[in-house]
Amino acid sequence: MRDTIDFGIDLGTTNSAIAVVQDGDVFVVKNNDGWDYTPSAVWIPKPGVTNVGRSARDRIYKGNENAHAEFKQEMGLDGTVREFKTAGISLTPQQLSAEVLKSLRDDAAAQFGEPPQAAVITVPAAFRLHQNNATSEAAAIAGFGACPLVQEPTAAAFAYGFQNESAEAYWMVFDLGGGTFDAAVVSTHEGELRVLDHAGDPHLGGKLIDWAIVDRVLAPAAAEAFGLAEFTRNNPAWKLNFMRLKWAAEEAKIALSRLEKTIVMVDLDINGETETFEYTMQRGEVDRVAEPYYIRAVNLCRDALANANLNPGDIDRLLLVGGATLAPGLRALLADSKTGLGIELDHTQDPTTVVARGAAVFASTVALDRPKIRPVAGEFTVDLRFPRTTSLRTVPVAGRFESATDQDWTRFHVVLDNPEGKPPFRTPQVTLDAEGTFVTEVQVDEQTASTFSVKLVGQNGITEKVTPATVTVTHWLNEPGGAVLTNSLGLSEADKSFASILDKGTRLPATARKIFHTTVALHRTDPDAAIRIPIVEGENDRGDRNLQVGLIEIRPKDVRVDLPRGSDVEVTIEVDESRRVTVVADVPLVDEQFEADIDLSNVQAPNLEDLERELREVQERLDQLRESADKSGSQPAQARLDQLDEERRVSQAKNEVRAAANDDGAAAAADQQLREIQSELDKVEKEVKLPGRMTDLKTVLAHCRELVSRLGDADDRAELEEIERRTEQARREPDSATVNELYTRACALETVMMKRDGTLDISVFYYYRENQHKLTSPVKARALIAEGDEAIAEQDWRSLPGINSRLRRLWPADLPDPSEGGVTSHKNGRRR
Structure with missing residues (x-):
């Protein structure tokens, strides 16, 4: 009977596989076809008949409408289904994935006599919460119990490293699969295998390369050969032909991993007649088409390295994972230190099954959830x-005995014995305490499984029957680290910025909290008022560039007193090992807690109109920023724009938007790509605005110097000197993040000095006056501005704070608060 899960599953976009740890080694479980992997395809020709794998995949590319594949990218999208017309049913991506999991479970049952109770299932590192949740749902539908999830590059690292003799090393996993890409930086240190950082794209994989070959090579050639108009993928009239071309592109790509050229032959349906399309494809053509995708993957690797504070030269090996890494063109690019990474390539493991093998390695560290066994008489x-697995040679074992009858446990002792050990090992006799508990240590053999019999001996010297009767500990050179958070979780604030609370890569389970302040007042007399706190997931600086996964709402009926603007709200986010998320907002003023509504089952694919509008906005913004970057001469901005061009990001997004008309997976991919491009353009915009921000910084510093010279103390002078020193350095080495930080510090110092001088209220008023067109009530604004002008004319300084307070209520919540500094007018900065 197994004590640990032991089975690992790679649930892939194109192919899936299951592996198992047995007697300290890892084996791939073959399917009925004798293959190490099963195509992730489902064919239901009639009610009650379901086929998974090779036969289903073959039907798809013959145009059978009762077969489907590549549904992984649609996981977690509410309302997305695939139809099986002859069978008269529709299945969600989760249900389709469950059929693949059932097939793998049956393969394991055929080999081991019973189906596994649970398995560790892999997910892309960049999968969102709703996609992880959908994967767990698929496992439950397939009949599995609780199935831990592990990231695909992490699993691959486990497969490479669990018996690797490197005492201390850094590796990078390069995992380019059928539909996703993941990169992970991994370290082995003191017997522990840890993921230091990861980056990825859940919509970057071999599938995109296949479609790019179709769109840029095969389809244009076929259109020219047969004189076809509007022969494009998004044209429903050519759907069957494009599926056949996709199949041919995939087969040709695989063949070109071994050959310099191959002949593509596809039967196409042209105006009701079957015509054979023939094309000789060269390896170089595939490399040219695939290059932007390769470059995108390399840049993600560089991001992961930078986040881990490492360079390519610090990495000992690049571990290749995924069928797409068999391409010679990709391997040559990766090996090049200029275009690629220049890290030594390691392809000693089968790239198509290494993730499943690593998942099994991790599974062997996870105890099965078994019901408690009740002792029977005698x-x-x-x-x-x-520990089920360990990198140590000596490990503790503790236990507590139970009996159906009362016992004097101090009359018993326990011995753990391994006569097969090398050398044989036996613990000393350990007397139980009054509660029947004990603690001892055992020595395990290196790089193997050591099994110890549990012997309970009574006062009369009789060895009693004990369940369970053995303890098995497996020794590894590198112990897998625990699960980590896939993406950062936090809030989208009123000014659209993202405030992370739990950062990507945090070990699970994890809890973190931060204090925020409300930007609007909540009056109990206003039934329509609400404070809304969006919970978002992602890594982009702007909250709305990330994915909203939940919402906290506080309404007047929920509080006993009015909440003034600026009230404290403490937000706590908790994520358990199964990635279940709980978010609670605590409002101390009313002593109330509000829990976020986290609904991961209601994420929908964006509609085509929204995607097309976003694409137009991206194209217009890109053109404007190109012009601005040229005028400003900003090299960092130009470098970011060049990288977008090099990766063909906008072109790829266009293709996904076109395909989104008939493909929810493409719609999800387009949505994410457009969000990422917008986020990159945000950074370009910051770089373009950097010269102007430097000018603003110099202006504020000049004012600070004048104020500090009159009003400052030693601490104020030290702060000013530090800001000026770093400003001079920033002038020589411009960096938008540093300049913004210095500007914020300078504004804070200026505000403190102006409060001390009594001129802050004057400056704030003039800022409101200059920006009164932004105030929400023009009539009230004009009256307050007139009142302020009169107060200044009469030097009635005591009235200004009240006037500013009333103006502040008319100030939009999503704009910076003038009273906090940095946006104040310096007109009449001193009292007259």
Whole structure:
């Protein structure tokens, strides 16, 4: 009977596989076809008949409408289904994935006599919460119990490293699969295998390369050969032909991993007649088409390295994972230190099954959830606590015995015995305490599984029957680290910025909290008022560039007193090992807690009109920023724009938007790509605005110097000197993040000095006056501005704070607060 899960599943876009750890080694479970992997395809020709794998995949590319594949990218999208017309049913991506999981489970049952109770299932590192949730749902539908999830590059690292003899090393996993790309920086240190950082794209993989070959090579050639108009993928009239071309592109790509050229032959349906399209494809053509995708993957690797504070030269090996890494063109690019990474390539593991093998390695560290065994008369049970796997040679074992009758446990002792050990090992006799518990240590053999019999001996010297009767500990050179958070979680603030609370890569389970302040007042007399706190997931600086996964709402009926603007709200985010998320907002003023509504089952694919509008906005913004970057001469801005061009990001987004008309997976991919492009353009915009921000900084510093010279103390002078020193450095080495930080510090110092001088209220008023067109009530604004002008004319300084307070209520919540500095007018900065 197994104590640990032991089975690992790579649930892939194109192919899936299951592996198992047995007697300290890892094996791939073959399917009925004798293959190490099963195509992730489902064919339902009639009610009650379901086929998974090779036969289903073959039907798809013959145009059978009762077969489907590549549904992984649609996981977690509410309302997305695939139809099986003859069978008269529709299945969600989760249900389709469950059929693949059932097939793998049946393969394991055929080999081991019973289906596995649970398995560790892999997910892309860049999968969102709703996609992870959908994967767990698919496992439950397939009949599995609780299935831990592990990231695909992490699993691959486990497969490479669990018996690797490198005492201390850095590796990078390069995982280019059928539909996703993941990169992970991994370290082995003191017997632990840890993921230091990861980056990825859940919509970058071999599937995109296949479609690019179709769109840029095969389809244009076929259109020219047969004189076809509007022969494009988004034209429903040519759907069957494009599926056949997609199949041919995939087969040709695989063949060109071994050959310099191959002949593509496809039967196309042209005006009701079957015509054979023939094309000789060269390896160089595939490399040219695939190059932008390769470059995108390399740049993501560089991001992961930078986040881990490492360079390519620090990495010992680049571990290749995924069928797409078999391409010679990709391997040559990766090996080049200029265009690629220049890290030594390691392809000693089968790239198509290494993720499943690594998942099994991790599975062997996870105990099965078993019901508690109750002892029967004359027998004993023991609840044991020990590490199932370890990188140590000596490990603790603790336990507590139970009996159906009362016992004087101090009359018993326990011995753990491994006569097969090298050398044989036996613990000393350990007397139980009054509660029937014990603690001892065992020595395990290196790089193998050591099994110890549990012997309970009574006062009369009789060895009692005990369940379970053995303890098995497997020794590895590198112990897998625990699960980590896939993407950062936090809030989208009123000014659209993203405030991370739990950062990507945090070990699970994890809890973190931060204090925020409300930007609007909540009056109990206003039933339509609300404070809304969006919970978002992602890594982009702007909250609305990330994915909203939940919402906290506070309404007047929920509080006993009015909440003034600026009230404290403490937000706590908790994520358990199964990635279940709980978010609570605590409002101390009313002593109330509000829990976020986290609905991961209601994420929908964006509609085509929204995507097309976003694409137009991206194209217009890109053109404007190109012009601005040229005028400003900003090299960092130009470098970012060049990288977008090099990766063909906008062109790829256009293709996905076109395909989104008939493909929810493409719609999700387009949505994410457009968000990422917008986020990159945000950074370009910051770089373009950097010279102007430097000018603003110099202006504020000049004012600070004048104020500090009159009013400052030693601490103020030290702060000013530090800001000026770093400003001079920033002038020589411009960096938008540094300049913004210095500007914020300078504004804070200026505000403190102006409060001390009594001129802050004057400056704030003039800022409101200059920006009164932004105030929400023009009539009230004009009256307050007139009142302020009169107060200044009469030097009635005491009235200004009240006037500013009333103006502040008319100030939009999503704009910076003038009273906090940095946006104040310096007109009449001193009292007259």
